[in-house]
Amino acid sequence: MTRLLVECTHVFQHPKVNSGIQRVVRNVINQLPESVDGVECIPVVMLDGKLYRVVQLGALNVPFFDQLITFGGRLGRLAHRFWQRYQQLDQRLPSRFVRRVAYVAYRLTALACFSVPLRLIDRISQHQLPKRRVPLQHQPGDQLVLLDSSWHTDFFPFAEQLKREGVGIVSVIYDLIPLTHPQFYDARLVQVFNEWFDWITQTADGYVAISATVRDQVRDEIQRRLGPAKANGLWFDYFHLGSELDLREVTAAVEPRLARVFETPQPVFLMVSTIEPRKNHDYLLDAFERAWAAGSDARLCIAGRIGWKCDALLARVRNHPQLNQRLFMFNDLSDTSLEHAYTHASSLVFPSFVEGFGLPLVEAMQRGLPAMGSDIEVFREIGGEYMAYFDLAEAQSLADLVVGFERSGQFPATRDVANWQWIGWREASAQLAERTLRNLADVPLAEVRQHAHCP
Template sequence: MTRLLVECTHVFQHPKVNSGIQRVVRNVINQLPPSVDGVECIPVVMLKGKLYRVLKLGSLNIPFFDGLMTFAGRLERLAHGFWQLHQRLDKRCTSKFAKRLLYVAYRLTALACFSVPLRLIDQVNQYQLPKRCSPLQHQPGDQLVLLDSSWHTDFFPFAERLKRDGVGIVSVIYDLIPLTHPQFYDTRLAQVFNEWFDWITQTADGYVAISATVRDQVREELQRRVGPAKADALWFDYFHLGSELDLSEARATVEPRLTQMFDTPEPVFLMVSTIEPRKNHDYLLDAFELAWAAGSTVRLCIAGRIGWKCDALLARVRNHPQLNKRLFMFNDLSDTSLEYAYSHARSLVFPSRVEGFGLPLVEAMQRGLPAMGSDIPIFREIGGEFMAYFDLAKPQTLADLVVRYENSTQFPAARNVADWQWIGWREASAQLAERTLRNLQPTPAVAQRQHANCP
């Protein structure tokens, strides 16, 4: 009997994290249908070589444990920042002795300040496990859907054992950007992702991407790595993501500085994303500086947590003459505050160089907020004629769109965003399950459809 075992290990272990993939995993799991066409759908985690059914994905709302998990999340971010600092210092060292000394100092500090405390927190959190999950025995014919960000986990040997026991492996692919554009990431992260993708090409029986664009890229990459014959024996499909901000609370407080920004009549253009190189914030600033130089009074609001390789960009923002006048930045907005921003902005602007999906576009447009985006294939897939597009080689094209919309009540897109429709997370979760199942025993018609841009 086939069962869909939908894996969510990282989000289970870090329920307070709310960035892109974590938001997707949490919403898909929370909206996962009990069954599809008679096939049971079970959220699972893999911990220390064992499989567990998830009873509660989120925390238990016990202040002590919640505080501990919040502290662990901050400690992990500090550990990552400390590692980045070590990487920068290592590049500046010219002597082998200095490099070695720096490495030893880094390892000792990381062990004492980060590794040991995080391991102790993990041990304390084990007391919560019986209330959040229960042991589950796998069966031949089960399908393990690797939904979460599994490239930094340690369950690969266990997943391989499951496959030897007759469990199918399905990999959800969010994007291939660390492979296709490694310059946007730290070297080690790109290496880890590449090693994971090597493993998944040898392990997975099928692939579900989050867009048709990424599905086609995955198929091409598999053909390149394993050859057309082996790639043709696999299956490739996709599903689309939902749009609700699930952590938004109607009675929660909106960031006061955010409400003050929207209190003045000048229109606000909103950018929502992690601050990292591929999101192209420098282009965004270039374009708005051109608009301001031409006399525009619009304001730009950048919302997103601080990521990596963005020191120069942050310095540019913090030293900008328009900061807190026409340029604003928020790095820790809640879903409630983000909902408020979507509801009060004039337009979303999204100049990303490359994406697997572009969730902020969907979140904005589903709320009736028109969007301007890079002219890249995935944004065309999502926005169609309802979005306005600009040339990534020419910041002036975005500046012209901004000024044009500032001076007109007509958004510069072929069709009105009010007529645009998108699925919610319930439909997205069901779509993932249904499209996985339809590929397990494909009929000729289904097999033909999965090689086309089918809806």
């Protein structure tokens, strides 16, 4: 074992994307220690069948390229929503002939408005790549840590070649939700994720999850797929994520409309997440409608980019009688504006059905913002007695917490969030490296530091 090669291919290619996994990858790579007990840690990408050391993960500070990449990201999200609309329309069309005509029309429109511009943007941005990477020769005994979201990449054959040439493969697992809760995703994504997990099951030598909850789920799923005998030859561990908002700019302005939400004396409850079915925004609205009906003046602020399968929810918000009075929605907040929301809200509310970790929890609580969350195992792991929990089977459960907190001023958790502590991204990155290395028997490693919230 000679080096730890931490892979970040997707984020390297799309440095302006800032949702869940991308945020994790960027922070882990930017805080990656140079070495752990003499073992060198190197950020790498795999492109066109070659391995490269990353010199700079983010885009070069060239205004034209930065603006182009930002525009490309927005255009890509618009293209995704465009095809979601087509899929909904296709299900309602009356005949095969009409569906075929609609498909051709959508394909031609997508080609002109999205595919060609996105390919041109990608080709232009490729000119930056040689300045952000240098070739790297792998060595037998290297350990390749697949940190990024590799299920939509094309480097599988190259990774298999590296393994044949003596490189170990370690997979970071964020969650198994497309397998355990496929109803929350499009069928194609479920298929792609399942095929990727089949590949990673046959390829990886070990697995590092982002919570103990997910680690145990991964171990169970690997045993189911490979059988106990083969699974026992693999190793399973976890690390925890950090809490800083690394893209926050001290000199940047907070979005004025957001700032006005917090200028009144009424308490503001903040929900931060992509808007998609798994996050359970309908439950959130049900609970606050009950609280408002009981006389609550609380404000609900929903912050998160628009995801998938959420048209009905968006229509419900946009047509809600409390919109811009006690209900607010923001779909493109900067880290600076999000920091403002975290530091001025009264409580985070997080009614998700299932999570691999729950990054907004630690982002909020580390800033002293107490959190109310669904009573699921991973939230208990992260928040312990410092969170308040509600029953997803009954929206009144959350409504009662909101009204009770508003009237008493006493947050309904067993312990005060002021005494809660969590790791930063530097510690999280070191934890990933250390816990990977401690599972490799040929590497002498000092006792691994343990990181957890205060008892």
